[in-house]
Amino acid sequence: MSLPTDAPQSAARTGVWLIGARGSVAATAAAGCAAVAAGIQPATGMVTETPPFAASGLPALSSLVFGGHDTAACPLPKRAEELAGAGVLPHGLPAAVRGELAAADTEIRTGGPLPGDTRSDQELIDAFAQDITAFTRRTGVARTVVLNVASTEPAPVPGEARLPASSLYAAAALRAGCPYVNFTPSTGLHHHGLEALAHSAGVPYAGRDGKTGQTLLRAVLAPMFQQRALDVRAWSGTNLLGGGDGAALADSRAAAAKNAGKNRVLEDTLGTLPEGEVHIDDVPQLGEWKTAWDHVAFEGFLGSRMILQTIWQGCDSALAAPLVLDLARLLARSHEAGLTGPRPELGFYFKDPDGGPPALGPQYAALLGFAGRLAEGR
Amino acid sequence: MSLPTDAPQSAARTGVWLIGARGSVAATAAAGCAAVAAGIQPATGMVTETPPFAASGLPALSSLVFGGHDTAACPLPKRAEELAGAGVLPHGLPAAVRGELAAADTEIRTGGPLPGDTRSDQELIDAFAQDITAFTRRTGVARTVVLNVASTEPAPVPGEARLPASSLYAAAALRAGCPYVNFTPSTGLHHHGLEALAHSAGVPYAGRDGKTGQTLLRAVLAPMFQQRALDVRAWSGTNLLGGGDGAALADSRAAAAKNAGKNRVLEDTLGTLPEGEVHIDDVPQLGEWKTAWDHVAFEGFLGSRMILQTIWQGCDSALAAPLVLDLARLLARSHEAGLTGPRPELGFYFKDPDGGPPALGPQYAALLGFAGRLAEGR
Amino acid sequence: MSLPTDAPQSAARTGVWLIGARGSVAATAAAGCAAVAAGIQPATGMVTETPPFAASGLPALSSLVFGGHDTAACPLPKRAEELAGAGVLPHGLPAAVRGELAAADTEIRTGGPLPGDTRSDQELIDAFAQDITAFTRRTGVARTVVLNVASTEPAPVPGEARLPASSLYAAAALRAGCPYVNFTPSTGLHHHGLEALAHSAGVPYAGRDGKTGQTLLRAVLAPMFQQRALDVRAWSGTNLLGGGDGAALADSRAAAAKNAGKNRVLEDTLGTLPEGEVHIDDVPQLGEWKTAWDHVAFEGFLGSRMILQTIWQGCDSALAAPLVLDLARLLARSHEAGLTGPRPELGFYFKDPDGGPPALGPQYAALLGFAGRLAEGR
């Protein structure tokens, strides 16, 4: 599934600016990009490295330049060592790509707002946008894609004066003229105060909330029930998350944001939201791993009661990172091709996409169609 | 999801001749058809009762006339009572449709060959075909669809003189000029000795092995892994079956036939057959219920190891019966429209279909396309 | 496992007064008692019908006389029919024991307090106690055991003036001189206002919260980890409950009461409470059935990470009812033998017992020891 060497890829370099640049997802994406580009790891999990994308003119992995915002201080090479210790990265990988990680770390700027920061929203947006623009100039990349891979923030409280942090970063991306991706369930561009800016910015954007586990399964299982005319009566689920996301989502407002996305695929596919709750538990002992249990009670012919259960055990960063690289490349190419506004063709990647079909199969077909159009430069 | 009353359905009545006419699937299909036609049960699980099929000219459920072959003696009304006792049919249903079941029972003829039967293959085929033709004449139906819903027979032994029983029945269907469906993994028309007959018979046919549980799941999960570029390393499964099928499949040759179909969707979708075995256990204590456990070991980005497990607990007859009714209607209409030969558009229903895509989504799309063409009479 | 006919059973009849006398557990207990006594059903699930209890002098099932309090109006025979429709009772059983159920129904009195009831706690206790005493006199039973099998009530709010309803009933039982069992997580006798009464009443009592699923499993699995010196790091669980209990426990205060009991076995066995939460979801579509999923992350030799998951699918009433009959018999015999106060020998039955070992094995051994002492009348 490797890319042909004669693929018409952009010669120019491309910036990848990550909000949460020292987190697990960011470190895995940066380390993995370097490793795959160097040929020491296969591109498993990267859809854009499969043959249908070979002619789409996506930037080469070796041309991606990483930077970003974070409020954490742990340097990327150290973060990668921690991930290797936790079994997320292969042992030996952090050492093999230490140079690339150290280089990326020098391009990370302190984000915010931290407690006590008295700057106004506009001042923060300006400061973040200047960080991004300076990165673009300093590195000489043709363009920079901004992607939010930070921990989920609490759902916004109605009437709160300040924009959520994710929205400040999103506004900064648009202000800096950059394509934007929200890989989290945080607000980002989904804030009424940013609507005008989003419409006028003239950049492509996509979101939100990467589909990496339970919702990925639901996006293929719910259509199965619908196509077979089976009657789903209750769909219940529990997620056990270690890592930072578990702690962030233990806050009930953050969980509410995430669950809204998780339920959307059921409601959109089945036509109605079945009974059942979704729990997100913080279980630090699981480290970088997560487990999702789903229990679907459905009714078949003549009222017969049946049950499907699924258990998904995955590594969140390893599931998210290749999709983040995919999205950085697809948005960069979209920008190059002059596309603007929301990209419903990318619903394949998101729990709560900007339009498009809810089922994974049609979403994949839409993505392949998009790959074809990008090959033609439109 | 009920059919509009003004749908252009055939006024003529249609015969449904079931091989295994006194088994659980047949009894559930006959009882359920009567109950849904009478409006006392919803059509859950019947795809042909959903809106996209409303204009396809399918025969109405109330126009279906049941008969068939079996070697068992238990009358259909009694069989239905047993199924109600086992929780497959709602209590009260057998009594409510007793008349229809008793009528169908009078149209059941003794099948074969039983041990000691000295008739030749041709004599058996002739006898079976005459039974079918006599049913068609006696009941005055416009046409009769023959469907094999008998227990799985052992895989044929190379060099055996006699045709497998399922092939005798299949040949009889063609001899009688009837559309034919093989809902089991038995040989049926897949015998080199029947190729010429199948080509010349001028009837539509479809098969084989109804997709009602583990393989249904695999037909949506394998594409998910493929579309996400995840690397499936091992796919293992165990099926616990009560009922007659468990006993039949405990014979290793029958299991081999079934497993070939189960593995096909993996190989066709993933491009290679991953490690892992499929077990089929006979567990009579489970009665009419079956449980399928699947364990999928897959590799993601940078070699990370992850696992998906699924547990499917269903009632085999309740899963199969609505599909059998769907197929009877679709084949009848195909015959009326003059279609002949294998129908790859019906891969949605089968583990081991006659061509078409392996994934459920495209199979469903193909089925909807077929529904549209049938509406136009072609 | 049937009781020898020459067992030294009490000739006298015994009253069984159920709080929640028209609920699923009560109806299953009353119907099942009649069916087992009549020999039309085996005594599966009744520990007191196994050989070690044959000489303990327990009242015969045929000698039990049912009555109780409830605020619901649905007569017991009708409730039993509903349970048969839901698959909890065998079809035909409600009709077979209709006489016994109708007789029990005439002994049910309206409980309380209903909204708007202005009686004081003491007035309510007096009224309930008079109901129980009148039942004992009217039926001529030697003694009456009072058992709480009502839906779980919310955890009491500190500072609330009124006693919880479960405590009113418990006080009434003691006032009437009756042995008392709290099969629910409700407060019952665990209220500081009832301590003096409990000590002075001179009756045996036991509780609380019947151990019928997830906690039953935990009571054998937690000791396994402890005995093998494996290090449990996180124990997470989700319960999906239909029926009345799901709705009652969806109230977060009721769930808190139940979870305290569920966690106790872990803390008492492992020496520390591992990470992890327990969820109780109300899923009415599951009807009388419940599903419990447990996920145990544990560490073995040299820090190796391993996982055990369990899925328990049971019928709550069918699990509880035989234990309720066991407890009624054991408490009646304890009373006859002059035992008073809490009975730690019955920890086998409870999530949150009155002392004794936390592991099921030692609890079973304690119960067998108790059976032996009862045989000797002490």
Add this chain to the structure above:
Amino acid sequence: MSLPTDAPQSAARTGVWLIGARGSVAATAAAGCAAVAAGIQPATGMVTETPPFAASGLPALSSLVFGGHDTAACPLPKRAEELAGAGVLPHGLPAAVRGELAAADTEIRTGGPLPGDTRSDQELIDAFAQDITAFTRRTGVARTVVLNVASTEPAPVPGEARLPASSLYAAAALRAGCPYVNFTPSTGLHHHGLEALAHSAGVPYAGRDGKTGQTLLRAVLAPMFQQRALDVRAWSGTNLLGGGDGAALADSRAAAAKNAGKNRVLEDTLGTLPEGEVHIDDVPQLGEWKTAWDHVAFEGFLGSRMILQTIWQGCDSALAAPLVLDLARLLARSHEAGLTGPRPELGFYFKDPDGGPPALGPQYAALLGFAGRLAEGR
């Protein structure tokens, strides 16, 4: 759970002779023993390091000297590195204990018989016994315990002239006057040809087949069903094994040997063997990990049908190694105390023990009693 420093441990050193000395279990045991003795890893999973064994006079971990037979050539330090790469041993551990592993490796002798070996059984037994005796003399240990931790061999074919290899080694252990443990389902001492030798040898021995996963669970779950008078109708299971054992057990005769042990706990506890099969699949992709799925169909009160499922995901070597160390210490101390013959007190460790109760709880109680008797030197 660390041992008090003033425990009355034997000052003398003790030999641990492992059959299969270069396998995963042996390498994990040797590396782990060194790491725990050095205080760089906790003793998780070692029952003999818990307080009840502190006064039993067991040899200290630091006093164990490793050697053994193997037909593989891979040196122990290299094998440990492989296990660290597979996630069984912590990274850094092989380097930290390289000296101890290299020393043990020099004490490994070539086993047999390899194909083409023309030596008679007696010649092989003599040769193996001489290897063991030479080790004891060379290292100056007070005594040597021989433990079989090799891959499972096929079940013996009736009438075969030669003793199974495991029996040759067992006979050699007795010939050398050494305590013997069979941690595998292979024949070992369970051969009629060795009965006389076993009775006359005057050494303690124990076996067989370490209880490390599915059977461990069954040893606590089967008693739960029995104690609650629930009626187990079918108990089915599937094991997915990577590593050498999966390949060895894929041979149907080896699986038969293993399954006999697995079923014994059910039959001994429940009084009858329920329906259901046990599968052992070789899934090399799982590496050192194994997964066991169990499905228990049971009947409760009034014939209600319920289901328990368990999924155990563990690392075989990490589960087995601490038990192997436990057994080496317990057998050494038994030998020192002059005990001979089979040790039913050690049933806690085995699927197919030499007598004693089948349930884990009573087995643990028996083990603790044994610990007490060893403390008293009897």
